[in-house]
Amino acid sequence: MLELLFLGTGASVPSRHKATSCIAVRGGSDMILMDCGEGSQRQLMISPFSFMRIKAILITHLHGDHVFGLPGLLQTMSLSGRKEHLTVYGPTGIKGCVDAFMTVTEGETVYPLEVCEVSGGEEFAVGDLTVSVYRTEHNIASVGYTVREKDRPGKLDREKALSLGIGDGPDMARLKNGVTVGDVTPQMVLGPSKKGESLSYTGDTVPCQSVIDGSRDVTVLIHECTYMASETNLAKKHKHSTAIQAAEDALSAGASHLILTHVSNRYDELSVVVDEARTIFENTVAANDMDLFEIRNGGMSLRPRAERSSHQLAEFLPRPAFSLVRIWHRAHHLYRWVPHPSIQGRAPQHIFAPLLEFKNDIPPAIGEGDIFGRVIEGRSLLNAFYYSQNHEVVVRLIYDAHEVI
Ligand SMILES: [Zn+2]
Numbered sequence: 001m002l003e004l005l006f007l008g009t010g011a012s013v014p015s016r017h018k019a020t021s022c023i024a025v026r027g028g029s030d031m032i033l034m035d036c037g038e039g040s041q042r043q044l045m046i047s048p049f050s051f052m053r054i055k056a057i058l059i060t061h062l063h064g065d066h067v068f069g070l071p072g073l074l075q076t077m078s079l080s081g082r083k084e085h086l087t088v089y090g091p092t093g094i095k096g097c098v099d100a101f102m103t104v105t106e107g108e109t110v111y112p113l114e115v116c117e118v119s120g121g122e123e124f125a126v127g128d129l130t131v132s133v134y135r136t137e138h139n140i141a142s143v144g145y146t147v148r149e150k151d152r153p154g155k156l157d158r159e160k161a162l163s164l165g166i167g168d169g170p171d172m173a174r175l176k177n178g179v180t181v182g183d184v185t186p187q188m189v190l191g192p193s194k195k196g197e198s199l200s201y202t203g204d205t206v207p208c209q210s211v212i213d214g215s216r217d218v219t220v221l222i223h224e225c226t227y228m229a230s231e232t233n234l235a236k237k238h239k240h241s242t243a244i245q246a247a248e249d250a251l252s253a254g255a256s257h258l259i260l261t262h263v264s265n266r267y268d269e270l271s272v273v274v275d276e277a278r279t280i281f282e283n284t285v286a287a288n289d290m291d292l293f294e295i296r297n298g299g300m301s302l303r304p305r306a307e308r309s310s311h312q313l314a315e316f317l318p319r320p321a322f323s324l325v326r327i328w329h330r331a332h333h334l335y336r337w338v339p340h341p342s343i344q345g346r347a348p349q350h351i352f353a354p355l356l357e358f359k360n361d362i363p364p365a366i367g368e369g370d371i372f373g374r375v376i377e378g379r380s381l382l383n384a385f386y387y388s389q390n391h392e393v394v395v396r397l398i399y400d401a402h403e404v405i
C-alpha cells in the first residue's frame with residue numbers, strides 16, 4: 001500500500017486555504033517528499049507524517065512554488081538532530097540552488113546531504129521503493145517522477161507446501177516471502193505475484209508524450225491542472241496543462257486514477273474543474289491540502305476523515321465551514337461556535353463522535369451561537385475549529401497553545 005498526503009495543492013502562490021506544491025508518499029517505512037513549496041515543513045508538522053522520516057526529496061523544477069520550502073526543511077532536520085543520509089533529486093540547477101542557500105545563510109547540515117541532478121531516464125531506489133524520472137516540458141528545466149512498490153509474492157498454497165515437507169513455522173514464512181527452503185522454491189508454492197502500487201507526479205508541464213510514457217499503467221497519475229479548457233491559450237503560453245489535457249494524458253498512459261493538483265486560484269470550485277476532466281477520464285478527483293489517499297489493490301481511496309484518530313483529525317482544510325468557533329470559557333468549560341449554513345441543523349454528536357473529549361450534554365442540532373460541550377477535566381481548550389468539505393466535518397482543537405489534538 002502507498003499513502004499519498006497532499007501537503008500543498010496551490011499554484012504559483014500560497015492562499016489562505018492552500019499551501020504551494022508539496023506531496024508526501026509513504027510506502028511502509030519509506031517516505032518520499034515530492035516538491036517542497038513555501039511552508040511545507042509546517043504543513044508536515046501539523047500532518048500525521050513525520051518530516052524526520054523522509055528518505056529522499058524529489059524536486060520537479062526550480063520555480064519558487066515548488067522549492068522555496070526546501071532550505072528551511074533541510075535546516076530544521078539538522079536542528080532536530082537528524083543523522084540519516086538524505087538525498088535531494090532535482091533537475092539541472094538544484095545543486096546550485098541548495099549550495100547557494102547553504103552558503104548565504106552559512107547553513108550546514110549535521111547529517112549527510114547529497115544533491116543529485118536528473119534530467120529524465122534515471123532510475124534509483126529509495127528503500128524498497130523504485131523511483132524513475134521522466135522529462136516534462138515547462139518553461140524551465142523540469143522532470144516528473146514515478147514511484148513504484150515492489151511486486152509482492154503471490155498467495156501461498158499451504159497444502160502444497162506441506163506435501164513438499166515444509167512445516168508450518170519459519171520455513172513456511174520464508175517461502176511466503178520469496179526465499180527458497182531446501183529444494184522447495186517459492187515458485188513451486190506461490191501463486192502469481194501481486195503487482196505493486198505505483199504513482200506518477202508530473203510537476204508543472206504541458207501535456208506531452210514523455211509524461212505519458214513515464215506514467216505508463218500507474219495506479220495513480222497526479223497531474224498538474226493549472227487551467228480549465230477556456231484558458232487553453234494561457235496554459236500553452238505559460239507551459240501548463242488544462243483539466244482536459246491532464247485527463248487525456250491519464251487516458252493515454254493507462255492510469256487507473258487521476259488526481260488534479262496545482263489548480264489556479266482563479267477557480268473557486270474544484271468540482272467544476274473535476275467535472276471538465278471527467279468528460280475525458282471518469283476516475284478523476286482534485287486534491288485539497290491535507291487530503292490523504294490510500295493506494296492499494298490497484299485502487300485509490302480518500303481516507304475518510306472521521307475514521308482517523310483525533311491526532312489525525314487535527315488538520316487545516318482548505319475551506320473553513322464557518323468564520324470562527326472560539327470562545328473558551330474556563331470557568332464553565334463552555335465554548336461557542338458559528339456554523340456555516342451548510343451544516344446548520346446537523347447533529348453535533350455526529351460531528352464530534354470521533355472526539356471523546358466531548359460529553360453528550362450538547363444540543364440535538366447546531367444553531368448559530370450555540371453553546372455546548374464540556375471538555376474533559378484537566379484539559380484547557382483554547383480554540384476549536386471545525387471545517388466542512390464534501391459534507392465531511394472535521395474538528396481541530398488546540399490545547400495549551402501548542403499541543404494539537
Ligand atoms: Zn508551479
Ligand SMILES: [Zn+2]
Nearest residue numbers: 061063138204
Ligand atoms: Zn512552474
